Amino acid sequence: MATDRLNARTEALLRRLVRRDAASALRKLLARTRPSDIAAAMEHLTWAEQRRLYRLIDEDDYAAEVLAHLSGDSSREITREMTEEQVVALIDRMEPDDATDLVSALPEELRARVLQELGAEEDVRELLAWPRDTAGGLMTPQVFCMPDTATCGQAIAALQANDEHLETVYYVYVVDNVRALIGVTSLRSLLTSPPRTPLVSIMTRDVIRVSPAEDQEEVARFVARYDLLAIPVVDEHSRILGVVTVDDVVDVIREEAAEDMLRMAGVVEDERQASVVRQSWTRAGWLLATIGGGILAAEIIGLYEETLTRVAVLAGFIPVIMGMGGNVGIQSATLAVRGLATGSVQIGGAFGFVWREARVGVVLGLLYALLLGTYGVLRYPGQPLIGVSVATSIGLAIALAAVIGACIPIGLSRGGVDPAIATGPFVTTLVDVLGIIVYFNVARLLLTL
Amino acid sequence: MATDRLNARTEALLRRLVRRDAASALRKLLARTRPSDIAAAMEHLTWAEQRRLYRLIDEDDYAAEVLAHLSGDSSREITREMTEEQVVALIDRMEPDDATDLVSALPEELRARVLQELGAEEDVRELLAWPRDTAGGLMTPQVFCMPDTATCGQAIAALQANDEHLETVYYVYVVDNVRALIGVTSLRSLLTSPPRTPLVSIMTRDVIRVSPAEDQEEVARFVARYDLLAIPVVDEHSRILGVVTVDDVVDVIREEAAEDMLRMAGVVEDERQASVVRQSWTRAGWLLATIGGGILAAEIIGLYEETLTRVAVLAGFIPVIMGMGGNVGIQSATLAVRGLATGSVQIGGAFGFVWREARVGVVLGLLYALLLGTYGVLRYPGQPLIGVSVATSIGLAIALAAVIGACIPIGLSRGGVDPAIATGPFVTTLVDVLGIIVYFNVARLLLTL
Numbered sequence: 001m002a003t004d005r006l007n008a009r010t011e012a013l014l015r016r017l018v019r020r021d022a023a024s025a026l027r028k029l030l031a032r033t034r035p036s037d038i039a040a041a042m043e044h045l046t047w048a049e050q051r052r053l054y055r056l057i058d059e060d061d062y063a064a065e066v067l068a069h070l071s072g073d074s075s076r077e078i079t080r081e082m083t084e085e086q087v088v089a090l091i092d093r094m095e096p097d098d099a100t101d102l103v104s105a106l107p108e109e110l111r112a113r114v115l116q117e118l119g120a121e122e123d124v125r126e127l128l129a130w131p132r133d134t135a136g137g138l139m140t141p142q143v144f145c146m147p148d149t150a151t152c153g154q155a156i157a158a159l160q161a162n163d164e165h166l167e168t169v170y171y172v173y174v175v176d177n178v179r180a181l182i183g184v185t186s187l188r189s190l191l192t193s194p195p196r197t198p199l200v201s202i203m204t205r206d207v208i209r210v211s212p213a214e215d216q217e218e219v220a221r222f223v224a225r226y227d228l229l230a231i232p233v234v235d236e237h238s239r240i241l242g243v244v245t246v247d248d249v250v251d252v253i254r255e256e257a258a259e260d261m262l263r264m265a266g267v268v269e270d271e272r273q274a275s276v277v278r279q280s281w282t283r284a285g286w287l288l289a290t291i292g293g294g295i296l297a298a299e300i301i302g303l304y305e306e307t308l309t310r311v312a313v314l315a316g317f318i319p320v321i322m323g324m325g326g327n328v329g330i331q332s333a334t335l336a337v338r339g340l341a342t343g344s345v346q347i348g349g350a351f352g353f354v355w356r357e358a359r360v361g362v363v364l365g366l367l368y369a370l371l372l373g374t375y376g377v378l379r380y381p382g383q384p385l386i387g388v389s390v391a392t393s394i395g396l397a398i399a400l401a402a403v404i405g406a407c408i409p410i411g412l413s414r415g416g417v418d419p420a421i422a423t424g425p426f427v428t429t430l431v432d433v434l435g436i437i438v439y440f441n442v443a444r445l446l447l448t449l
Numbered sequence: 450m451a452t453d454r455l456n457a458r459t460e461a462l463l464r465r466l467v468r469r470d471a472a473s474a475l476r477k478l479l480a481r482t483r484p485s486d487i488a489a490a491m492e493h494l495t496w497a498e499q500r501r502l503y504r505l506i507d508e509d510d511y512a513a514e515v516l517a518h519l520s521g522d523s524s525r526e527i528t529r530e531m532t533e534e535q536v537v538a539l540i541d542r543m544e545p546d547d548a549t550d551l552v553s554a555l556p557e558e559l560r561a562r563v564l565q566e567l568g569a570e571e572d573v574r575e576l577l578a579w580p581r582d583t584a585g586g587l588m589t590p591q592v593f594c595m596p597d598t599a600t601c602g603q604a605i606a607a608l609q610a611n612d613e614h615l616e617t618v619y620y621v622y623v624v625d626n627v628r629a630l631i632g633v634t635s636l637r638s639l640l641t642s643p644p645r646t647p648l649v650s651i652m653t654r655d656v657i658r659v660s661p662a663e664d665q666e667e668v669a670r671f672v673a674r675y676d677l678l679a680i681p682v683v684d685e686h687s688r689i690l691g692v693v694t695v696d697d698v699v700d701v702i703r704e705e706a707a708e709d710m711l712r713m714a715g716v717v718e719d720e721r722q723a724s725v726v727r728q729s730w731t732r733a734g735w736l737l738a739t740i741g742g743g744i745l746a747a748e749i750i751g752l753y754e755e756t757l758t759r760v761a762v763l764a765g766f767i768p769v770i771m772g773m774g775g776n777v778g779i780q781s782a783t784l785a786v787r788g789l790a791t792g793s794v795q796i797g798g799a800f801g802f803v804w805r806e807a808r809v810g811v812v813l814g815l816l817y818a819l820l821l822g823t824y825g826v827l828r829y830p831g832q833p834l835i836g837v838s839v840a841t842s843i844g845l846a847i848a849l850a851a852v853i854g855a856c857i858p859i860g861l862s863r864g865g866v867d868p869a870i871a872t873g874p875f876v877t878t879l880v881d882v883l884g885i886i887v888y889f890n891v892a893r894l895l896l897t898l
Contacts, residue, residue, distance in 0.1 A: 012798075034675070036674050036675055036676075037674070040674060043793070044793065156640060159637070159640055159641065160640060160641050169637055170678075187636050187637070187640070188608070188618055188636070191605060191608055191609060191636070191640075192608065192609050223699065224696075224699045224700065224703060225485050225486070225489060226483070226485055227485075227696035227699075228696075229619075229678065229695070246678070246695050246696075246699070247673075247676035247677075247695075249699070250672065250673045250676075250695070250698070250699060250702060251673065253699060253702045253703055253706070254673060254702055254706065257702070257703065257706025257707055257710070258706055258787060258791075260710060261706070261709060261710040261713070261783060261787065262783060262784075262787065264710070264783075265779055265780045265783035265784075266776075266780060267780045267783055267784055275805075276805060276808045276809055276812065277812070279805075279809050280809050280812040280813055280816070283777070283780055283809065283813060284813060284816055284817075286780075287773060287776060287777065287813065287817065290769075290772050290773055290776050291769060291773060291817060291820060291821060293769075293772070294766075294768055294769025294770075294772050294773065294821075295769060295821075295824055297765070297768040297769060297772075298765035298766055298768070298769055299765070301764055301765035301767075301768070302762060302765050305761045305762065305765075308757070308761045308764050309758060309761045312754045312757045312758045312761075313751060313754065315750055315757050315764040315767065316746070316747035316748070316750035316751050316754075317743075317747055318764065318767050318768060319743055319746040319747070319750070319767060319768070319771050319881055319885070320739075320740060320742075320743025320744060320746060320747055321743075322768055322771070322772070323739050323742070323743050323746075323771070323775070323877065323881065324736060324739055324740060324743065326772075326775075327715075327736060327739050327873075327877070328732070328736065330714055331714045331715060331716045331732055334710060334711060334713075334714035334716055335711075335714075335716055338707060338710065338711065342707075344492075344493065349461075356724075356725060356728075359725045360725055360728050360729050360732065363725065363726070363729040364729055364732060364733060364736065367729075367733055368733075368736065368740060371740060372740060372743075372744075375744055424776075428772065428776070432768055432772065436768070
């Protein structure tokens with residue numbers, strides 16, 4: 001299919017037109033492009049360009065839909081110069097969950113004014129009470145519920161009467177007289193049952209549900225594991241508060257998986273031109289640990305200055321011992337971070353994982369000790385003990401690195417710190433410092449310096 | 450909700466019971482646990498334990514559903530000792546897309562016998578023709594299509610008559626007399642339109658579709674961007690071949706995002722006890738590049754042996770210069786790998802990205818040159834040129850690393866290599882070697898050694 005390249009071309013065209021400020025050509029392009037494609041293309045523009053483009057959208061429904069598909073950062077920048085009336089007009093055209101995302105992305109002062117203006121809009125106010133990364137923050141309160149006394153025919157009639165809510169009807173939830181969830185059935189079951197069938201006789205009673213405080217990763221795990229299109233959110237009395245739909249879960253999964261990867265490297269994903277300073281700032285903080293570790297390493301190496309002056313070739317092996325230790329450590333840490341995210345490594349029961357990493361570390365350590373040792377002996381045939389020192393050190397460093405790499409994310413998790421954020425600098429610094437200490441002590445011992 | 454902990458407890462219980470070989474307790478547990486939960490728990494067991502547990506499942510439908518939720522590796526191990534008749538009996542109870550996944554996971558010889566046995570089952574044979582990571586490999590051929598002459602009432606009647614196919618009905622596709630896709634409508638629209646309404650008057654003509662050869666990541670991107678529940682797969686004449694449903698897309702997104710992260714570190718995700726050797730083997734290959742680079746670095750440092758003998762403190766700064774270069778390089782490379790995966794970095798138009806990384810590299814280089822230079826001058830006040838050498842070198846190394854880290858994944862992509870796999874070793878090796886060359890040459894120049 002050419003759809004991908006076509007999109008890329010539309011994006012390039014859009015960018016060119018925005019930069020040339022070609023208003024009438026842009027209006028034409030906007031008219032024949034889907035709102036979600038416009039939103040995706042806008043994410044590559046600068047804030048000023050985004051605002052300029054957005055002002056060209058005439059139709060309110062279209063404008064609301066574009067805004068609903070934009071990231072929080074873009075929404076904030078685009079609404080920055082709007083009045084509260086303009087924002088409220090857009091909110092009125094949005095689904096409650098998208099409206100809530102928009103309100104929470106607004107610049108603070110504007111948000112206060114918008115909330116005052118909204119007044120009666122209870123949905124948005126209630127949804128704002130939940131943190132963004134919970135089931136409550138993801139849910140929409142528009143749920144199609146039927147009383148447990150209803151029949152299939154009545155449910156179909158209610159669906160037909162009520163097309164405002166139809167946007168999010170994937171399932172029909174059956175509730176008792178206090179709105180407590182007691183069962184679920186599908187639109188397809190409604191269609192294939194005789195109209196007089198009571199809902200309770202076709203519903204599934206074992207409904208997978210979450211509380212509003214449930215973490216969004218956990219919600220995503222449920223939806224993925226049970227192949228759901230939507231998952232109901234209930235309070236402590238089983239009363240239904242809303243529903244999280246699969247399209248929002250897809251976004252969560254995309255974000256979360258990418259986030260862990262970016263956090264491991266200490267970077268932020270943000271492709272706009274304005275962000276060199278922000279990107280540098282985020283990365284500088286993370287690298288500070290590396291430079292701290294590096295200075296510590298320099299101090300430690302300084303302690304062995306005399307050793308180095310006598311056997312200068314020892315310095316040559318510092319990079320490989322540190323590099324191998326660092327890489328093995330990051331490998332184990334990556335597995336630990338992933339395992340903690342997917343649940344395959346449990347904070348309280350990680351012994352099996354650490355033990356397996358330890359064995360992998362020993363295997364890799366032996367393998368590379370042999371390899372680097374052989375090189376060392378062949379390279380400095382007059383001083384075979386140099387090769388032996390190097391082999392012993394790299395073997396120990398690799399085995400240590402595997403254990404350290406496996407343990408640090410688990411320890412951070414236990415301490416309530418996101419393991420993806422802090423793991424990288426911790427692991428490399430610790431592994432580097434330990435690697436050097438092992439190396440010089442082994443060398444001094446074997447070479448009796 | 451306690452569902453998460455409850456699952457973890459069920460898993461632990463399951464493991465204990467399997468290890469104690471407590472058949473009757475296991476049968477009871479199986480009877481009250483969902484097949485997808487059993488499958489998730491089984492992934493933590495050894496192959497032998499998985500087989501032992503699987504044999505205890507009496508009901509065929511349940512057994513088929515557990516198998517459909519298992520990973521390819523587990524399916525292969527479980528079916529290894531089955532006869533072709535047993536496998537075919539399970540396949541008969543599966544959706545065609547799950548059946549296809551199972552067949553392609555079978556041990557080779559068994560697969561041939563199963564395919565012979567299947568004979569008439571055209572669905573599975575046709576689906577097997579597509580690579581697993583394409584739209585064709587993900588799709589199910591069970592699509593609910595209606596001719597363009599039908600009315601809403603006829604469509605509902607057809608749905609009611611045809612409940613075998615109902616499993617995957619999220620949309621009603623409208624086709625012309627050669628089965629070419631011309632429109633789509635939802636079950637909800639069917640319900641809310643008068644029965645005599647022609648389908649063509651309520652359908653959307655602009656249907657987002659993919660070809661069977663489309664890469665699964667691209668399919669996932671479409672489903673995410675347009676909030677779809679299913680996406681039709683069509684041949685070159687627009688004839689509908691099947692449909693990819695959102696539950697399979699959720700699995701793709703989970704896999705792909707994790708895969709990139711694991712590939713960057715050169716590890717495989719696999720938590721079974723048997724895998725120490727496999728894990729070590731995969732990682733050893735990836736680390737080979739690191740050790741190659743390390744030996745090269747050692748050789749280069751060897752060239753400057755005389756310099757080192759005279760100013761031994763220079764050796765102390767090798768780790769920090771290499772470490773910072775390596776980390777900045779990996780940061781830029783991570784952003785490039787993510788950008789290539791999400792489409793925000795285009796292979797042919799990456800100049801903007803590289804230029805931004807270059808500027809970030811210069812900012813970070815200046816910052817850390819200042820920091821490390823200050824340390825160097827304060828630490829060795831008698832030889833201020835040591836501090837100046839170190840500052841110059843780390844600044845250059847960081848800026849170079851940012852550009853190299855940004856370019857290598859793009860170059861690998863252009864050469865048809867998965868950037869996530871090869872980026873790590875390439876970037877660290879190149880950055881290390883260049884960093885050392887810069888450092889010693891700057892030092893020799895400034896210290897006039």
